Amino acid sequence: MKITDTADAACYSYSDYFTIGEVCGFIVTNPHDGSTWMNNEERSILWDPSGGSGTVKIELYLGATPLCTIISSTANDGSHLWLVNDCGGGFSSEYRVKITDTADTTCTVFSEPFTIGAACGFVITNPYSSSVWANGEERTILWEPSGGSGTVQIDLFKGATLLCTISASTANDGAYEWIADDCGGGFSSEYRVKITDTADANCYEYSDLFTIGAACTFEITNPHVGSSWSNGEGRSILWDATGGSGTVRIELYHGAVALCTINTSTANDGSYQWIVNDCGGGVSSEYRVKITDTDDANCYSYSDYFTIGEACGFTITNPYSASIWRNGESRTVLWEASGGSGSVKIDLYEAATFLCNIDPSTPNDGSYSWSVDDCGNGYSAEYRVKITDVADSTCYAYSDLFTIGEACGITITNPYSASIWSVGENRTIMWSPTGGSGTVKIELYHTATYLCDIIASTANDGFYQWSVSDCGVGTSSEFEVKITDSVDTSCYEYSDNFTINAP
Template sequence: GETYPIHWNWRGIVSNIKLELWYKVAAGVQWWTITSNTPNDGSHYFTVPYYISDSCGIKITSNVDANCYALSEVFKIVRPTIKVIYPNGGEDLIEGEDMEIIWDWNGNFSNVMLQYSIDEGSNWQTITTNTSNDGSYHWTIPSGIWLTCLVKVINTTDIDCYDMGDASFNILDATIDVKRPSLGDTFYIKRKHPIYWQWTGGFPTVRIMYSTNGGGSWQNVISSAPNNGYYIWTCDTIVSNNARIQVISNQNTGAFSVSDPFVIADTSSLTEPLRVLAPLQGDSFPVGGKCCITWHSINFASPNQVNLYYSIDGPPWIGIATVSNSQKRYEWTVPNYVTDNCRILVEDVNGTASDISESFSIVLQKIEVVSPTSVKEWVVGRKYYILWNWTGGFSNAVIDYSYNGGIDWVTIASPTSNDGAYEWTTPNTPSTQCLIRIRNYENVNVVTISDTFAIKPQSITISYPIASDSFIVGRKYYISWDYTGAFSSVNIEYSIDGGINWTSIVSSAANNQYYQWTIPNTPSNLTVIRVINSANLDVFGLSDTFSIVPQTITVTSPVLSDQWIIGRKYYITWLYTGGFSNVKIEYSYDNGSSWNTIKESTSNSRSYEWTIPNTPSDDCFVRVLNHDNLSVCDTSELFRIPLQTIELTSPKTNDNLISGRKYYITWRWTGTFTYVDIQYSTDNGTNWSYIANNVTNNGNYEWSIPTANSESCFVKLINPQNPSVYDISEMFSILPQEITIT
């Protein structure tokens, strides 16, 4: 799943190559094509396929010659790795609560499956079949009591790639604690009384039951009520001196609570026209929570309504609402006052009757941070969930963090919905003294601070180049790296002096773990690569020290003792290392004292066809240079450029050519020239006459012999492009025509 570079060198002319991966499995050696055709430029990047094997290799083959190939050393393809961070053993988690599963990983895979076991791994149940492999997942803990639980994180593309916690953790029952009714309370038949309870864990509904015989038998109050901590019950039952209330989680019946014994009485003692039944002495309500006001009353004169008031530590009375007297109940949202002496006044709107409740308390809301905890280590740039519980009612929260133990605070969100969860991208403030603070947005006095936890810095680890590498100037090579945390871009630099000075390769390159680099002309044995988080320059990775070696050119033709003839065409050939597009080609005919340009710039194709100039010499060289870096060059071995030559082969000595007849002039030549001029002399070379000009140089010419009588004749052939190249025949005779009577 990860990507790696392949690098190679070559000799000769190979335009394109095929790349294959071989791997050994039980059935034998298998082959997988990386690419069937790619330019032979010395580097290629590929994503490793999912073929797990201890014996693998790369084969590189010329696409024009299957016998030209190379095999890499043997290597392994291994599975990616996953490491469960939390829960990792020993934690006590409560059913129904929110928690965060956290993991790290190595390798490149997009999604994971999450499972949990309640029997130490014998059986597994699914949390989610597919979630992003981003290192965290928000999980609601299932119901039940299990002391041998594990979480497992699985690569969805390879189920054998997984990890589970190092040891088991505990899932504990949610808890319920009935607060009202309590010992000494009296509920009246057919009257409304609130039942209050507190709880830990998470479950949406409860079942409420009552007993009039101390718990010997139970009857339903309601089979499913919202788990909001209160329920107003119309006490429709018989009298009892040993009544009980039981509140049970509908998600897990093992989570329940039974109240203290209380009294259920008839209404004979309710002689007042109006009596407040709740709240009662000892009740305590958080700001923003619900206080259930209930009362007994007669029917009042029209409009049969009551006014509800509250007081803080005595008068004045502050209005709550005017409501119908027939409802005998009101759910009051507790105001933002903290007191141990709050009372409720219920009054007939006509002023005929009123009553004041017993004194009760209003307390601040409470917030409890569930995550992070002291065992958490969060990595800069990754996303994690801040989780919290609360009591009381408030709509919005403020979340802050500190990286210095609470000396300074930085706002994460203000406001954010008070829903118990916030996904936070961890900032670039690595520290072992981090804290989360959550506040009520409407009341800054309602605040809590998490355990101290750690934010770990991001890290970058360069995997290539390595210490044994030699990169050739002008060639392309891949830089590759791994990282922790999350950041979108990197800066890449190199140093040729062991890290004293740095030069930029690229800024703000995508953080995709590799970059193709064209090697600059800076040969050095002390080269180092540095990859830097663009958003945090303090986070970087350094490569091993490696070498940048210069480009080379090796002229392979001409070679020692070659004779290249003027006017003919020959191939100059060369090999090279490194990458450069064009070469300059020169030659010398004075043993290297001076140089003449053959071609100022031509493609670096390893060959060039050269027409030999008219510079005959025994001391010739050819030189091929990198056009963009003339210090990279090579000179051929010594060779010769001999003169062009013409050798007349006819006429010859003792030839007698008869005037008026036709004879062939024949010749051989060296070099390349298209035409010849042909002359003759009948006076031993003192004077010359043209036979023909610009005759095709094909080695023969049919000549009609002129009228002459001479024993001192010659024929001369001349290269008209280079008149110094010529030849004169042997002496011959031209005889006059004659007639002989026989």
């Protein structure tokens, strides 16, 4: 600008150089209210330049207190890349950026308050790679926060696909209680949890891949109440599994006390073959099996109480191979027992065919009084008694084959006391049979002394044609015929004394 005296043109002066332009004004757009920046992050300070000179100064304030100059002069182009530094102010949400025109200190503006804190980071510790969670279970998502704002968003992903938001905003305190929900993703081992700082979308972390499946449960069906197992036996532990991981741990308990691990990890397929071992607990009815999911200690089940004791076995001593029992007789079934439970079942068989149950449960005391009954099967020499432990159907024994039939009786009607038979004649020996087997043996006696077999075996039909022989004795009136049941030698009869004449 030049000023000149109007009466003296030689009297004038110039001012300093100065600027005439658009009125200076700035609007800071970044950082803004809600921004959370971390020390050592690269962040862009942004503003809309309006008028002013070609350069600006940028400063950092905490509230109304200047902390440091970010840059003393930078182009007034609306952007400055800053390596964030809180200039010793520490974590706070009261920071402000101040931008001032370097040529006009009256041209200045502050940003909205924003946050500077420790560098944001997360380490998710739960779920982890082998976690198996089930829909409806209450589970705790755990993470270790570093820096960041006071809240986080938690999302569920399947692979790289977002399924749902678990929580849009929860305290960044390292733990969140979640009712597990696969959000329609179905059973899979490719789920991931993502945690993101709500104020900084660039600050996030994914968990390991983990599994969500059906709710984990077990129902142990064997051993069951009444099971009696013995050391050294091969037994099947059986269970019905729902959900859970692919493997389980099986343990043996005595009451509430853990005795030993049967298997640390076996397939969760519902069956495990175990060589029974009481693990030092001794004979007791207080044993239990516990099955636990190897990936979820909260998913377990106990079996019913059952017995482990001496190996179960029976030896039946009566009836035996020569026994002949009659319907309606009172007979004693006898056996020697080792181990087993306190009661047995007794059945009647013919050979391999089940006929009837003699008693469904009687004390395992080695003796049972039975009113003999062939169960409608009739006379046979192939009956067997079977004894079975009521708590262990694999522990049983059969008796020897023996006979049950109608009470045996023989009444000889011919020869009789007045009979006189001659050697070489054909005579009919006659008798009335009752019960007994289907065949008899016929012998000739003299004065109570056996002479010879008339026939070793013939039908028990009441008569036999005999070509009379005195078996070398000669004429005598003291001959007897003896008829004996072929199966039951205790069933026999002698005829009256009669006469045989020599030729």
